[in-house]
Amino acid sequence: MRRSVLLRFLGLSLAVALGAVIATAVIATYSTSEKLQGEIAENASQLQTDGEIYSRLNEYAGEHPTWSGVDKVVKQLADETGRRIAVTEPDGTVIADSARMLGAGPELPSMPAATIDVRNEGNALFTKASAAIATRMPPGKAEARVMMSAPYLMSPSWGLTDQERRERDRLADQAVACYQSKGTTATVSKGGGEGPQVIVESGGSVDGVAVTQVMKVGAAPVDDECMPAELNAPSAKALMINQDEVRRAVSCLKAAGEPFSLSSYKLPGLQTVVPANTDQPFSQTMIECTSKARSDALAPYVAPEARLYLGAKNAFNVFSGEGLLRTAATALGVLLIAALVMVFAGRRLVRPILALTGAAQRMTNGDHATRVPVAGKDEVARLGHAFNAMAESIQHHDHQRKAMVSDVAHELRTPLANIKGYLVASEDGVVALDQALVSSLLEEAGLLERLVVDLQDLALADAGKLRVHPELRDLSELAQQVVSAHRPAAEAAEVSLIAEVNGPAPAVVDNARVRQALGNLVSNAIRFTPSGGKVVVGVRRAGDGYNLTVVDNGTGIAAEHLPHLFDRFYRAEHSRSRTTGGSGLGLAITKHLVEAHHGTITVTSKLTHGSTFTIHLPSRPFPPDKA
Known part of the structure; x- marks a missing residue:
């Protein structure tokens, strides 16, 4: 498949x-x-x-x-x-x-x-590594690592005011003067964020290259009388923050019952909180207390x-x-592969479409018997089946058209031949143009007129122009009118014609069109019911509308003829003449009239037991439209 x-x-x-x-x-x-x-x-x-x-x-x-x-x-x-x-x-x-x-x-x-967080800088790292640091580093070293997380402990120049910075510059100049008085070359570098730097030449050399020692502010205290201790002292702001931090940490640890001790940092005046036993690692409580204390103390002075x-x-x-050249080459390769795949697969897809095209062209040239081979169950296969069904329908309608033209010619030729024959005979003096001859000619002309009217109704129906003019009518009264109009014909054929109605049956219909449709059924029933038979016209409520029935006990219709009863010029017995069998258009017209009212017509019949024709008409109003 x-x-x-x-x-x-x-x-x-x-x-x-x-x-x-x-x-x-x-x-x-x-x-x-x-x-x-x-x-x-x-x-x-x-x-x-x-x-x-x-x-x-x-x-x-x-x-x-x-x-x-x-x-x-x-x-x-x-x-x-x-x-x-x-x-x-x-x-x-x-x-x-x-x-x-x-x-x-x-x-x-x-x-x-990166994340910039001066308040907590180093705390996260310390939280993860403090235990390992404390166990691996010698006693007294763990707290030094902890204190490096505070920015004011990085350098003694942090937080200096302008006045403090000017004092540091003076002390640096004083140290340089002291070194120079002793014959040692020294210079000072001022400005920048790190404060003044004192640079002292050692006087030695390595491979002829002079070696200098840079004495930066913030370095460990130097045992040198020329280097004042105040040059490495923390700023007033740093001292204040450190005191606030220690106070907060001590308060937290006391509340938690955690033992601790205070240790001096390398910068004079600064303290840090460490375990009571410096050989032991920091506990989780001490880590949390010291981290939060440092963050809270720094908050007013550093950015968030x-x-x-x-x-x-x-x-x-x-x-x-x-890259553009490589992109273009690759794109061309992809397009080439896509083209090859589409050509290979497209030929298989297009082959059945070409077959359909050829068949359609042959049908255009008049070959209505053409068909296309169909294989599979995909969309193209369904299209092929639809085409074959369409061709079958066209061929069938073409046969119907030819048969209709032949039937119309036959139906017109017979009354025309009679009229012409009588007129020629009268002109030659063979037949006298008396009252009987005029009546016969009028009867033939009436047959022609009825045939032409029927053909006109069918032409309007085919063109979609068979219009109805609905208005509120009583179907029971309409049925009784039809029965009254056909009672003379029924009495002449010795057939009993009655109406069975159960009270009013209001519906919105075209009175003339429904009478025409119902009259065609009653006329046929009388024609095919033998003497002594009975035809009953009934009106009954059915769902959202009414059923109009015409029931007879006549000769009935064979089952093989029932599907074709409403075809044009179709007669159940082809031996019947147009006089006994009608023109063959009545039921076709009736079907169109019923459908124009959005109704349906059905038939049941059995040979020698009569027939029942049922018209169902909706009772609700509907807009006038084309059949």
Whole structure:
């Protein structure tokens, strides 16, 4: 069994898409690898640049209580490094973005490059590693590692006021003068964020190269009379924060019942909280108390936590330079493969369509017997079956048309021949043009008129122009009118014709059209009911409408003729003449009239037991339309 055309097209599309994905992956992998290989040498300097950016911003956070004004630093760093720099709050609110300063608004990277959190800097690292540090490091060293998480312990120059900085500069000048008075070369470097630096030449050399010693502020105290101790003392702000931190930590530890002791730090005046037994590691309670105390003490003096995003100014474009040539070559390859696949598969898909086209052209040329071979159960196969059914219907209607033309010619020829014959005989004096001859001619003309009217009704129905004019009528009264109109014909045929109704039956119908349809059925019933027979016209309620029935006990109709009763010019007994059998158009017209009322007509019959014709008409109103 052939697969569905839809599934085949889907498979082809997926195959082409898969090829495109593979080709894209190849291009991206090759181009990215080539780009990365070209940038390997630059990564070291890029990491160094990013480290400097982080250091500068971290320094800013340690010297300012808020991030206000950091945009100037961000812009300066972006101009110096050529990097996009963005600082945001933890919830994503942008504090400063070098790209937005230039009028651009690209989205930030999905992940930040770093988190700037001076208040808690080092606490997370200490929380994970404090136990290992305490067990591996000699006694008394663990607390030194802990204290490095506070920015004011990094350097004695942190938090200096302008007055304190000027005093440090004076002390540095004094130390240089002292060294020079002793014949030792010394200089001082002032300015910058680290405070003054005293540089002293040692006087020695290594391989002819002079060796100098840089005495930076914040270094361990030096046993040298020229180096004043105040040069390495912490700032007043650092002392105040340290005292607040120790106070908070001590309060927390006492509340928790945790034993502790206070230890002096290398910078004079600073203290830290350590375990009572310095050989023991920090407990979880001590870690939490000291971390929170340090964070709370620093909060009023340093900037809050922020996210740092870094990005390049230009993204790599695979469609530039040599990448464009490779992309074009790959695209052509994908298109070639897709074309080959579509040609191979398309020929199989198009073959049955070409067969249908050829058959349709043969039908256009008059060959209504043409058919197409059909195999499988897919959409094309269903189209082939539909085409063959259409051809069968066209052929059948063509046969009906030819038969109808022949029947119409026959029906018209007989009365015309009679009229012409009588008129010629009268003209030749063979037959006198008396009252009897005129009556006969009028009867033949009436037959012609009825045939023409019937053909006109059928033509209107075929053209969709058989209109009805509905109005509220009583179907019971209408049935009685039909019975009254046909009673003379029934009495002449010695057939009993009665109406059976059960009260009013209101419905919206075209009175003339329903009488015509019901009259055709009654006329046929009288014609095919022998003398002494009976025809009953009934009206009964049925669902949402009414059933109009015409029941006779006449000769009946064979079962093989029932499906064709409503075909034009069809007679159950072909031996009947137009006088005894009618024109063969009455039932066809009746069917169209009923359908114009959105109704249905059915028939049941059995030979020698009579027939029952049933018209069902809806009682609800309907808009006038075409049949």
